[in-house]
Amino acid sequence: MMEQVNTQVGTIGLSASTNNGQRRKQMRISIFFMAPAFLVITIFMIGPAIWAIYVSCTNMALTGAGAGDVQWVGLQNFIHIFSDGEFFNAFRVSLTYLVGSALIGQAGLGLLLALLMRKRNRAFKAILGAIVIVAWVIPDVVAGFLWNAFLAGGPQSVLSPGLLNSIMSTFGLPQHAWLQEYPMAMVTVANIWRGTAFSMLLYASALEGIPEEMYEAAAIDGAGIWNRLRYVTLPLIKSSIATDLLLITLATLSDFTLVFVLTAGGSNMNTELLTIYQYRQAFQFYQIGYGSAIALLIIAVGAIFSLLYIRVLRVDL
Numbered sequence: 001m002m003e004q005v006n007t008q009v010g011t012i013g014l015s016a017s018t019n020n021g022q023r024r025k026q027m028r029i030s031i032f033f034m035a036p037a038f039l040v041i042t043i044f045m046i047g048p049a050i051w052a053i054y055v056s057c058t059n060m061a062l063t064g065a066g067a068g069d070v071q072w073v074g075l076q077n078f079i080h081i082f083s084d085g086e087f088f089n090a091f092r093v094s095l096t097y098l099v100g101s102a103l104i105g106q107a108g109l110g111l112l113l114a115l116l117m118r119k120r121n122r123a124f125k126a127i128l129g130a131i132v133i134v135a136w137v138i139p140d141v142v143a144g145f146l147w148n149a150f151l152a153g154g155p156q157s158v159l160s161p162g163l164l165n166s167i168m169s170t171f172g173l174p175q176h177a178w179l180q181e182y183p184m185a186m187v188t189v190a191n192i193w194r195g196t197a198f199s200m201l202l203y204a205s206a207l208e209g210i211p212e213e214m215y216e217a218a219a220i221d222g223a224g225i226w227n228r229l230r231y232v233t234l235p236l237i238k239s240s241i242a243t244d245l246l247l248i249t250l251a252t253l254s255d256f257t258l259v260f261v262l263t264a265g266g267s268n269m270n271t272e273l274l275t276i277y278q279y280r281q282a283f284q285f286y287q288i289g290y291g292s293a294i295a296l297l298i299i300a301v302g303a304i305f306s307l308l309y310i311r312v313l314r315v316d317l
Helices: 002-056 076-081 085-117 122-137 140-151 163-170 183-208 212-220 225-236 238-253 257-262 274-284 288-313
Strands: none
Touching (some): 002 288, 076 288, 225 238
């Protein structure tokens, strides 16, 4: 009897040893095939990130003392940022741009379009989807020039009136220098037009996963359209909402090209985003260390907003 037990124990031990050996072999093979990806990530993502953190703590510059003699300055760049009025102006402008164009504009309009498409026929979905997606796939530079052409002109402008002012004059309405008179409103509308497609596609996919029976049960219980939206639709797609808010927040905080092409920050810095402020400091005033510190703060702001969304919506991404 004892011999049988010992034999079984030995067999189990041999089997466990064999399984462990196979797992180690599979792990080595997995690491071998994943090594190129890890190398690329290290070279092009982790490496530059570590370098940016180092540079942000130096006086590195393209001209002057910081160009020939790079010195460690610790947190001086960050202290200077928080004593700079231009930074707080850029921060305020970025928050206004983020809330207006991303959180209200893209997320809200994207959800509305997704709801409109939910029960429509294929032709309606195809036409509406194509119109919205075309704006999304256009490069930022091209979109900026398109909006410049659309908003060009004005009462005192020597430029030919753009499409919007031409329409206004056709109906006897006053023309405006839109980008000079209403810069923040115009760049906000342009960014909504530019990025709504992503939110629409994300919400449309999430809505497809909601069983129709849940809406039918809610309707039987007497729930109207608003209550069905509030108590059925939104709770079931809150993971998609959090994902959308997180991604469009990061994209909007890093937005540069569209606003720079349209206004270059504005004559009174009324559309100077954090990215434009960072660009000016790093590549117009040549303060690379200071610009790197600003870039790290932009990343920190995005991380704070991301954690806030997850906390408020209580989702596990």
